[in-house]
Amino acid sequence: MRAGRLVSMMLLLQQRGRMTADALAAELGVSVRTVYRDAEALAAAGIPIYGESGREGGYRLVEGYRTRLTGVTEGEAEALALTGVPQAATDLGLQTELAALELKLSAALSPQQRDRAERARALFHLDVVAWFQRSEPVPLLALVANAAWEQRAIRVRYWRWKEPREVERDLRPLGLVLKGGRWYLAASQGEGPVLPYKVANLLAAAKTEEVFERPDGFDLAAWWAENLDAFDAGRYRGEAVVRFSPEAVERAPDQLDADIVAAIAKADRDEHGWAVATIPIETEWNASGELMKLAGVEVVEPLSLRAMMRQRARAVLDLHA
Missing domain, CATH: 1.10.10.10 (Winged helix-like DNA-binding domain superfamily/Winged helix DNA-binding domain)
Incomplete structure (x- = not known):
């Protein structure tokens, strides 16, 4: 130390x-x-x-003295991939190693290179958390990451949306993904498929004695991309035609999914600046709740969704009568 x-x-x-x-x-x-x-x-x-x-x-x-003693420790080497995402290093408990690594890397640079590095640090900052959200507490993240590094199985108690809410699983952790400020664990149960688990939903976790072999050819980035494609393909089950006021168009990027925002951006505007867009929806109940976030939104089709919007708007009026 x-x-x-x-x-x-x-x-x-x-x-x-x-x-x-x-x-x-x-x-x-x-x-x-x-x-x-x-x-x-x-x-x-x-x-x-x-x-x-x-x-x-x-x-x-003493003027002119320079040392080449910049050896990188194992912990600092692990932190190397997180040099651009300091919040991730903090979540994983590697903030000290990351600071030491950055110092050693900086010491190895020439004065001119160091000036450019400091300028880049002053000009660019990466914030991985989405608007109107805060980082979720992930007290078990470091344990899970260490188990993935050691290729040790873990026994977890996990909270999920469907019944039963709390389940126990023996998992083989294969990697971690940081998406929109939230951590996800790629893990399999034995020889089963690799599935995503939200780390914030882990209620308890402990390493077991089982040491496993990483599946041949498993690529974490490729798996995550496939997982996102499958999620999007199964998420949208229909479409709706919706009119958005100029104010709603402006606020949509902060309130609605990127796919809906993209559909609005492609829509034609009328003489008053309203956009009529055909947007993807999951369910009518979900769509009505999302669209209620914005003022100046009118559902044109389907009529069942239009009726649901009217029903929810009346419920709000009755509550404030």
Whole structure:
């Protein structure tokens, strides 16, 4: 633990030049007193570090000194794939390893390359959570990820929509997918098909003694793409013709599914800016609930959906009478 901290302190000074003890303590998550002790340890090990007192003081490395000691640990190697998604690293408990890895990678860059990397960091930020949503708590994510890494089966208690709500399963975890801020586990029961499980719905999980072999040719990204295609193919069971006001057209991307938004975007507008679109729907009950999110929406067909919209609107009026 301390050895890794000493390396991090040396790389911070190499990268940033002079740093105060307070700044180093904040970066390393330790006390100022610990920084003093670590500086003494580095000096005793032959690292040319020195301190300057006064307002412009702090710790420095001798001008021109650079170390190539940037070895990546196993945990940091695991975090490498998450360098662009810090929230994912946090969910998996790898935020410390990711920070250390980024520091080592930065130390290996030339000053010009480091400036470009810092500029890119300032210009681009990836937020994987959809609008009007928050990240779901996933306290068992790290355990599941570790089991997938070790190819160890897990016994889980899982909550699902249909009865019985809570079920127990012995699963072989094959990988994790982060979609729209939600984590999904790709897993099979023995030799059965690989199915998605929402990690936030895991009520309990524990690794078992079973060690399994990963199926030959299993590709997590390809499996997920096929899973999404199958989900979309089975989700939409009908169509509806709907008129959207200009305000509804503008708000649709924040409220409705992407497939519905795409259908609205292709629709012709009348002289008042209303769009008449043929949209895909799951069920009439689901469609009426989704369309009720927007003001300025009129269902043209089917008449049964139009009647359902009228029924739900009347229920709202009666509630507020």
